[in-house]
Amino acid sequence: MSVDETTTSPEPFEYVEPIFGDSPEGTHVWQRVPYNADDYGPVGDFATDFDHADPAYNPNAPAVWKQLRESGCPVAHSDRYGGMWVPITHDTVNEIAYDTENFTSRAVVVSVGRPGDLSLPAPIGGAPPITSDPPFHNMARRLLLPAFAPKKIEPWEPEIRLLCQRLLDDMGEITPGESIIDAAVQYAQHIPVNVIGRMLGFPEQDEELFRKFVHDVLERIAEEPGSRDGMDDLGKYILTQIAEHRENPRDDLTSYLLNVEIEGTPVDDEIAAGMIVLLLVAGIDTTWSAIGSSLWHLAQHPEDHQRLLDDPDVMTFALEEFLRSYAPVTMARMVAKDNDFHGCPMKKDDWVLLPFPAANRDPHQFEDADTFIVDRQENRHAAFGLGIHRCLGSNLARLELKVAIEEFTKRFPRYELAGDTRWSVGQIRGPRDLPVRILEVAD
Amino acid sequence: MRVHLDSEKCQGHNRCYALAPELFDVDDFGQAVLLVEGELPEELHGKARLAAANCPEYAIKIVEETRP
Ligand code: HEM
Numbered sequence A: 001m002s003v004d005e006t007t008t009s010p011e012p013f014e015y016v017e018p019i020f021g022d023s024p025e026g027t028h029v030w031q032r033v034p035y036n037a038d039d040y041g042p043v044g045d046f047a048t049d050f051d052h053a054d055p056a057y058n059p060n061a062p063a064v065w066k067q068l069r070e071s072g073c074p075v076a077h078s079d080r081y082g083g084m085w086v087p088i089t090h091d092t093v094n095e096i097a098y099d100t101e102n103f104t105s106r107a108v109v110v111s112v113g114r115p116g117d118l119s120l121p122a123p124i125g126g127a128p129p130i131t132s133d134p135p136f137h138n139m140a141r142r143l144l145l146p147a148f149a150p151k152k153i154e155p156w157e158p159e160i161r162l163l164c165q166r167l168l169d170d171m172g173e174i175t176p177g178e179s180i181i182d183a184a185v186q187y188a189q190h191i192p193v194n195v196i197g198r199m200l201g202f203p204e205q206d207e208e209l210f211r212k213f214v215h216d217v218l219e220r221i222a223e224e225p226g227s228r229d230g231m232d233d234l235g236k237y238i239l240t241q242i243a244e245h246r247e248n249p250r251d252d253l254t255s256y257l258l259n260v261e262i263e264g265t266p267v268d269d270e271i272a273a274g275m276i277v278l279l280l281v282a283g284i285d286t287t288w289s290a291i292g293s294s295l296w297h298l299a300q301h302p303e304d305h306q307r308l309l310d311d312p313d314v315m316t317f318a319l320e321e322f323l324r325s326y327a328p329v330t331m332a333r334m335v336a337k338d339n340d341f342h343g344c345p346m347k348k349d350d351w352v353l354l355p356f357p358a359a360n361r362d363p364h365q366f367e368d369a370d371t372f373i374v375d376r377q378e379n380r381h382a383a384f385g386l387g388i389h390r391c392l393g394s395n396l397a398r399l400e401l402k403v404a405i406e407e408f409t410k411r412f413p414r415y416e417l418a419g420d421t422r423w424s425v426g427q428i429r430g431p432r433d434l435p436v437r438i439l440e441v442a443d
Numbered sequence B: 001m002r003v004h005l006d007s008e009k010c011q012g013h014n015r016c017y018a019l020a021p022e023l024f025d026v027d028d029f030g031q032a033v034l035l036v037e038g039e040l041p042e043e044l045h046g047k048a049r050l051a052a053a054n055c056p057e058y059a060i061k062i063v064e065e066t067r068p
């Protein structure tokens, strides 16, 4: 691998003409893969008929990975979605994440439609940098990196803390031992939307509207692929905000994005809007899920909760252990050219699911991998991915997760599960309904 | 003991800066910068090992001195 492909440090890059979003060559030439879920039904054997969208998968995913590993299957397969491979071990996930020659990021969400050869031409893809391959990837990524560097993110801590406290205040009168709240719906889901809305400098009075747009868009994508209405509304809203920022530039993320330059040329509205949409799509469900799973764990492990209260410094390690044990994000790749992967005959355009959460439970990489160890000292987890696509928002995501857990656990020193947790379906794994009974409230 | 940082492998996970700010800083792009050179003082050995044990990209290497 050349330096250009592997590093994001500030070095000169080969200039590639960028095409964001639609291109005259027909960006929307998508193939419909020969797949109808009804022909398959519920998954019987995950080794040969893997489906991450089976409703039984997310609630039981760690058991599925364990069973696959123990049956000696490092790469599962499925005919679903037109053909899909699923590496399960840390080594195989790592190898594919690093191999940008044989595996392209052109499409990162497995679905019944996949980009054909003429659409979203590599190496750019529809939503740079997440859909980009080298050498273009580095260029798109470097536009965004400075805005999400640790020292740009750290100053947000007090504001995020106030936001969490306000959400807790809004829950009203709590009677210990009786009151049941939904930690996912009333708490976790609001945090990332609000934070990114503030960073972008969108008006506070629009918060509710903005949140609704985003959730419509994300939910519509899950329910009826192809419907663009919610996306259009959100697109219009973002373009209005951009126009307003062009008129009154200020110190926020939107103004930052309007000022970045590609080879000396400032980006246009469409490119800026595309980057904003990517930040929303990549940053919201993911962080919401991480917060929800962590609170779900603590509801069942009062000893870990108590440790966090008694010894706040343990959070440095606990945070990474929440991310390792309950990593919310599985990505995908497409096979770029036919190749033999450890005996698996991979064909061009096959899907490859990239379950970072499974890699995080691999006993060859982590001691007692299925045990949550609140102060685990050695923890090279892959929750934010591995290699060149390392999550751009990881510093922000960590800060939100840390503050959200700290404020919740301080306000409610004891709570327990109260009824059924409902898990998401698909590549982002986390609780969508998380009813908990509050047993104690801090004064 | 010496610490070595491979900037080509580093992807800016920022674990080292969080665990051992005495040894690592981050630049404007979120990439790690090694702050020390040569032999590490004894009291930083633990931190150096911790940073290396948590870098997901295996970009940090510890070279233990073999005493004559
Ligand atoms: C706990 C929360 C989060 C998790 C677990 C997570 C996880 C990931 C993972 C695994 C990738 C790698 C994608 C790949 O290999 O194809 C990624 C990429 C990305 N994430 Fe996150 N993410 C989180 C939150 C965020 C937030 C808050 C933002 C921004 C506001 C964000 C923005 C991005 C972007 C822009 C990329 C693309 C980077 C690239 O391709 O170079 N993420 N994320």
Ligand code: SF4
Binding pocket: B005, B009, B010, B011, B012, B013, B014, B015, B016, B017, B030, B031, B032, B054, B055, B056, B057, B058, B059, B060
């Ligand atoms: S932990 Fe590793 S990848 Fe992350 S910033 Fe430090 S050296 Fe780079």
